[in-house]
Amino acid sequence: xxxxxxxxxxxxxxxxxxxxxxxxxxxxxxxxxxxxxxxxxxxxxxxxxxxxxxxxxxxxxxxxxxxxxxxxxxxxxxxxxxxxxxxxxxxxxxxxxxxxxxxxxxxxxxxxxxxxxxxxxxxxxxxxxxxxxxxxxxxxxxxxxxxxxxxxxxxxxxxxxxxxxxxxxxxxxxxxxxxxxxxxxxxxxxxxxxxxxxxxxxxxxxxxxxxxxxxxxxxxxxxxxxxxxxxxxxxxxxxxxxxxxxxxxxxxxxxxxxxxxxxxxxxxxxxxxxxxxxxxxxxxxxxxxxxxxxxxxxxxxxxxxxxxxxxxxxxxxxxxxxxx
Numbered sequence: 001x002x003x004x005x006x007x008x009x010x011x012x013x014x015x016x017x018x019x020x021x022x023x024x025x026x027x028x029x030x031x032x033x034x035x036x037x038x039x040x041x042x043x044x045x046x047x048x049x050x051x052x053x054x055x056x057x058x059x060x061x062x063x064x065x066x067x068x069x070x071x072x073x074x075x076x077x078x079x080x081x082x083x084x085x086x087x088x089x090x091x092x093x094x095x096x097x098x099x100x101x102x103x104x105x106x107x108x109x110x111x112x113x114x115x116x117x118x119x120x121x122x123x124x125x126x127x128x129x130x131x132x133x134x135x136x137x138x139x140x141x142x143x144x145x146x147x148x149x150x151x152x153x154x155x156x157x158x159x160x161x162x163x164x165x166x167x168x169x170x171x172x173x174x175x176x177x178x179x180x181x182x183x184x185x186x187x188x189x190x191x192x193x194x195x196x197x198x199x200x201x202x203x204x205x206x207x208x209x210x211x212x213x214x215x216x217x218x219x220x221x222x223x224x225x226x227x228x229x230x231x232x233x234x235x236x237x238x239x240x241x242x243x244x245x246x247x248x249x250x251x252x253x254x255x256x257x258x259x260x261x262x263x264x265x266x267x268x269x270x271x272x273x274x275x276x277x278x279x280x281x282x283x284x285x286x287x288x289x290x291x292x293x294x295x296x297x298x299x300x301x302x303x304x305x306x307x308x309x310x311x312x313x314x315x316x317x318x319x320x321x322x323x324x
Contacts, residue, residue: 003034003035003036003037004034004035005032005033005034005035006033006034006035006037006073006074006175006176006208007032007033007056007071007072007073007176007208008032008033008070008071008072009029009030009031009032009056009069009070009071009072010030010069010070010071010072011028011029011030011068011069011070012026012028012029012030012052012055012066012068012069012070012071013026013027013028013029013066013067013068013069014026014048014051014052014055014060014064014065014066014067015064015065015067016051016061016063016064016065017063017065018063018280020280021280022280023279023280024232024279024282025048025051025064025232025279026048026051026052026055026232027048027232027233028069028233029048029052029069029229029232029233029234030234030306031227031234031237033176033208033210034208035175035206035208036206036207036208037208037209037224037225038202038208038209038210038211038222038223038224038225039208039209039210039211039223039224039225039226039227040210040211040212040213040216040219040220040222040223040225040226040227040240041210041211041212041213041219041226041227041229042213042214042215042216042219042226042227042228042229042255043214043228043229043230043255044214044230044272044276045214045276046276046279047229047230047231047232047276048229048231048232048233049180049181049212049214049229050099050180050181050212051064051232052212052229053096053178053180053210053212054096055071056071056078056094056096056178056210057090057094057095057096057178058078058079058081058086058090059090059096066079073089073093073094073176074093074175076089091118091121091122091169091171091172091174092122092172092173092174093172093174093175093176094174094175094176094177094178095169095170095172095174095176095177095178096169096177096178096179096180097162097165097166097169097177097178097179097180097182098165098180098182099180099181099182099184100184101153101158101161101162101164101165102153102161104165104168104169105153105161105164105165105168106153107152107153107154108152109152110149110150110151110152111148111149111151111152111153111156111164112132112135112136112139112148112149112150112151114168115135115138115139115149115164115167115168115171116128116131116132116135118168118171118172119131119134119135119171119172121172122171122172122173132149134171135149135167135171136149138167138168138170138171139164139167141167141170141201142163142164142166142167142170142197142201143163143193143197144160144163144164144167148160158190159190159193159194162182162183162190162194163194163197165182166182166194166197166198166201170201170205174207175207175208176207176208176209176210177202177207177208177209177210178209178210178212179198179209179210179211179212180212181212181213181214182194182198183195183213183218191218195218195221195222198211198222199221199222209222211223216228216255216256219240220240220244223240224239224240225237225238225239225240225312226238226239226240226243228243228249228251228252228255230251230276230287230288231276231277231279231282231287231288232279232282232287233287233316234306234314234316235249235251235252235288235315235316235317236248236249236251236252236313236314236315236316236317237312237313237314237315238309238311238312238313238314239311239312239313242311242313243313244256246313246321246322247321248309248313248315248317248320248321248322249288249315249316249317249320249321250288250292250293250294250317250319250321251272251288251292252315253321254272254291255272258271258272272291273291274290274291277290283300284300284301285298285299285300285301285302285303285304286299286300286303286304286316286317286318294319294321295319296318296319298318299318299319302318303316304316304317304318309322
């Protein structure tokens with residue numbers, strides 16, 4: 001039985017205004033997300049992952065502008081809504097976990113009070129005692145000792161701050177959580193612990209999750225489906241297992257061979273040559289063609305279309321790996 005669609009993103013394009021000109025950060029991106037599904041978004045730094053995340057909640061900085069597209073949450077397009085009309089959606093139905101917890105925790109307020117504030121914004125009828133009791137439950141649920149509720153963010157370790165940020169994101173009981181590289185900057189042991197916590201919470205609460213990371217190995221463990229971004233565009237989208245076993249886009253394959261395998265025969269790691277393009281002046285045609293070992297003449301001349309290869313597997317490539 002097919003799951004009901006919760007989120008549908010259609011032809012989303014975002015630009016940043018800079019002194020040097022407009023930067024094309026997200027260009028014509030489309031995907032959907034079912035209720036209870038986990039979608040991973042992978043790509044190098046600067047590929048547009050964070051801009052995509054911020055656009056979903058309308059949290060772009062002043063220099064950012066959504067040029068076109070639709071973000072449909074349960075059929076409601078969030079993009080044309082006023083700030084007041086966004087109140088029932090942002091942090092209540094859709095929330096975000098930032099890659100740096102200090103972006104979501106105010107440094108001069110006690111952490112527990114900040115979680116209580118989110119709870120009050122969702123339900124003004126809650127008494128102070130009820131809000132603190134619920135905040136204590138959220139702390140315990142995310143692996144933080146409720147006794148630490150009266151501490152300030154600087155008194156928490158990096159891992160504890162990230163767990164507190166997760167508790168804050170869950171305070172509104174959202175249907176969808178966007179996790180934007182939530183383990184960046186943490187050591188591998190703490191990373192593993194946070195990943196397990198997020199995965200456990202998603203399964204227990206049945207929420208939908210968009211997990212963003214530059215580490216495709218992490219996404220393999222957390223996501224049923226995987227979207228690969230390059231230079232603001234989607235390169236490939238499909239079931240995670242399918243993308244790992246039968247990737248079509250040369251960029252996806254390059255990401256996969258750039259990290260070591262823990263199982264199977266040893267193989268040489270092959271780092272991806274070159275650098276992502278300058279999005280002030282992106283290359284013509286396929287944006288990956290200057291770095292692509294399979295590039296054809298058409299790749300530099302025309303933007304590849306989004307092709308359905310069956311089974312929910314899509315790619316935008318003139319010379320996919322199956323033809324190589």
